Amino acid sequence: MSINLTKGQAISLQKSDGGTLSAVRMGLGWQAAPRRGLFGSRTREIDLDASAVLFAGKQPVDVVFFRHLVSDDGSVRHTGDNLVGGAGQGGDDEAVLVDLQRVPVHIDQIVFTVNSFTGQTFQEVQNAFCRLVDETNGQELARYTLDGGGQYTAQIMAKVHRTGGGWTMTAIGASANGRTFQDLMPAILPHL
């Protein structure tokens, strides 16, 4: 059963049978909004980039993004940069795989962000979503649909963080501005 998250909502990644998830995938999909008017059929390519920032006690320790596809410890992997987005058919355009069992013990939060590398604002993006999938069986655990466009170029989507012995995902859904995750750091810190 997939849960549609709203801003600020959290779900525990504890399985109903008491086991914990071992691997999850944060998938991101988007579609360029068609333009209206003359040559309206021409869609402009939009390059959204998913990144994952690993925090230990509010300090960024490692980042996984299109220039560094695997965290040094190997627990977080980016499947690669997609420069144009999908047809918005619901599949993931970019995905970040997290092997929760192998996340180093000092990492307590992993924040997922999306940046518009080509500079278009989210007004020109439609059908954007991020979803969390149980990588072991392909089941979608939670989906968070981005609100309709606004005049911003980045979204802090969600975070997974340690709670007790397991992990919890919280939808953040905060808008921000920036080309890569570096620009977002000040905006991320309040959400830790």
Place this chain on the structure above:
Amino acid sequence: MTAELVRGQNHPLPDTRLEIRVSSGAPVAVAATLFDAAGAVAGAGRVVHPGAPSLPGVEVSRQAAAEHRLAVDLGAVAADVHRVAVLLALPADPGGPGRFGALAAPFVAVAVPGGAAVATYTLTGLDTESAVVALELYRRQGAWKVRAVGQGYAGGLAALFRDQGVPGAAGLAAAVQDAVAPAPAPTAPSAPAPTAPPPPVGAPAPSGGPVDYTHPRRRTATPPPPPPSAPPAPPGTPATPVAGDAAGWSMEERLYNQVWGMFEDLARTTAAYRSAVDFAESRMERELEGVLSDPRSRIGTAGDAARAEARARCRELTDRAREALDRDLAQLTAESDVVEPALPPAFARWDHPVWHAYRAPTEAPMALRLGDLHLRERPELRIPMLVRLPLERGLWVDSGRRGSEQALLMDEARLRRLALDTAVAHTARLLAVHPPGDFTVHVIDPAGSGAAAFAPLTASGVLAGPPAAGPGGVATVLAQLTRRVDLVQMAVRGGAGTEVLPPDLDTAGQLLVVHDFPHGFDDRAVTQLRYLADEGPAVGVHLMMVADREDAAAYGPVLDPLWRSLLRVTPVPDDHLADPWVGHAWTYEPPRIPQDSQVLQQVLASVAEARRTWRR
């Protein structure tokens, strides 16, 4: 949909015409026993084996091989046959592995001829057994099914046949062993059975044909048998590692990829540990500073308590990081314990039994072990350092004392000798892993000062000629190799084949071992050496320098590009190599030949012998 069977599991077969693919880490003989409805074997004539390789419907290869494809037509077997047991046996070769436990887990697949596998089975958990019943095909209510058996016999084929109730078990086992004893080296594809389909498109072209369209590194266009994978582990415990549990077209490639996978995993799990410890320590320091700057903590015991708490928090995190590291290292150690014994000679340490059973190969390996790598967190967990062949860059065995800490502690003469011995070990390995005639070694030893160390090479007669001495000798060897690089380059650029090359030109791969550089080298020779280092690797001419960079200091910075272009290895352990993922400094350990071992001399003698027979 391919079913991965576990021991005892059965699976229906879609057709009576089948292909059984066997792949194992070493040559095995394959045989099949035909049982009647009562479970009895009518006689030794009901066993298909390399000495009697064909019965209606079943045909096996006449020789032992690492890869087999058996054609089986269950519709053609005698009507009273109700069960066909497929057996694997290791040849009773005193130099062979002798037991399945020393090899990667054998893998069998039952497939539709030329098509996808229906069911696969990895024979895990074998140890001292030298013969094993891999599969059974049996009739059940008019249809045929396959069952994974995996029953091994430490007593070998004789015990296996006796258990099956085959009359004259011991004699039959001896007949099988006799049939595979001469062990013709190439693993020729077995002759197709009368009922077998034509060989799949893209199978290796018959040798001797005018043009070989096969890709040198891609041996076959048919899909490879899936790698052996670890049997599913009970939840909560890591899977038992299996050698060859990685992607690849052959067992060699799978083992190569598995070793690199272990290398990456060790790099990353150590990175996680180091990062956690660094964080714990920096957090503790921050907290201790906070205590120091807090005026309230200066009176009373509050400060001491806060300090103790900061230390405890650091210790707690470090302990948990260590626990995670230990868990991962235990898994990697278990994997290393099964992978090391399964490695082929090119990847194996010198103390591995495969080197004692050395036979000249028919194909060059894809990679070569240059030594071992480890990290300080677990020095005993060593990862084979495998480099691809043909070498992309030359080697530099550093005999200088300034290069590494351990070398500084060593007497100069001893270090130089050690460097030479290491170079000889690398050279011997390169010679041994190439088929006879495919690799030629030249040695430059201008003053003859390395004669004692080079003795294993010179005495066995594996070199192209005696080590070149004096400026004249140096100039001759360099001129010869320079000419070869130049001519082959021209031929390659012109798109012409090797037939345009002069007949006296040696087209084998070439290795030039240079000792005592720059003694005996004039400026022209130095320039030629640099040319060989730059241009040689692309056309199969490789360089191995055994040198102390300080000796060539008079040349100043002009030789820096030469040194940089070579892969530096040391005769003593040294942490100068970085991995490509995280950039840890790994301690490289050169290959060690066990003390008092004659393995090097024996291998070189076999190499020399193989070359003599090859030339004839």
